[in-house]
Amino acid sequence: RELLRKGWPLPYLEQGSRRLFRWLIKLLMIWARRLPGLYYRQLLRASGDGRELLQHRDLAPLFFRDQLEVIHSRARAVADDLSAQHGDWGFRLGDIRVPVWILQGERDRFVPVSMARHLAETIPAAQLYLFHQYGHLFPLSRPFQRAFLGRAKAWISRGSNSMPSP
Numbered sequence: 001r002e003l004l005r006k007g008w009p010l011p012y013l014e015q016g017s018r019r020l021f022r023w024l025i026k027l028l029m030i031w032a033r034r035l036p037g038l039y040y041r042q043l044l045r046a047s048g049d050g051r052e053l054l055q056h057r058d059l060a061p062l063f064f065r066d067q068l069e070v071i072h073s074r075a076r077a078v079a080d081d082l083s084a085q086h087g088d089w090g091f092r093l094g095d096i097r098v099p100v101w102i103l104q105g106e107r108d109r110f111v112p113v114s115m116a117r118h119l120a121e122t123i124p125a126a127q128l129y130l131f132h133q134y135g136h137l138f139p140l141s142r143p144f145q146r147a148f149l150g151r152a153k154a155w156i157s158r159g160s161n162s163m164p165s166p
Contacts, residue, residue: 025078028078029071029078032070032071033071033072036067036068036071039067039071040064040067043067046109046110050135050136050137050138050140053137053140053141054137059140093119093122093123094122094123094124096123096124096125096126097124097125098125099125099126099127100119100123100125100126100127101126101127101129102116102119102120102123102126102127102128102129103129103131103138103139103148104116104128104129104130104131105130105131105133105134105135105136105137105138106130106131106132106134107132107133107134107135107136108134108135108136109135109136110136111136113130116128116130
């Protein structure tokens, strides 16, 4: 119950037994294939603040299609995603020497804030920006995209070495 209260339990479960974690992923995918509507409703429920974005008329069909693709990939898509998050990238985070913005919604129920803090502490030129009012899906919101992309474009066009805040 505690894991479900926090939202999407996978980041927390992954920290425990790898064998149990893999088994739970397979079980989740079987359940999702048999009851995709229920799976999707539970995913919306777990998304917290992002629920409104996921139900937006432009984004909802795309998100639902992506989720169906995840479901029908069996556990492969989830495993690929987790591998990208936790696997070996062929370099150490501490070796990154370019400026990095780490943007994290504090209400994110899928990726713990501790992950963003870890990245910010490990990457030398990283700047962490925590957004109190956002959850996991804030990059999909049009106001955020306009503000962020506008600042990023201005920064790139100036060719500046110092990064503005997002």
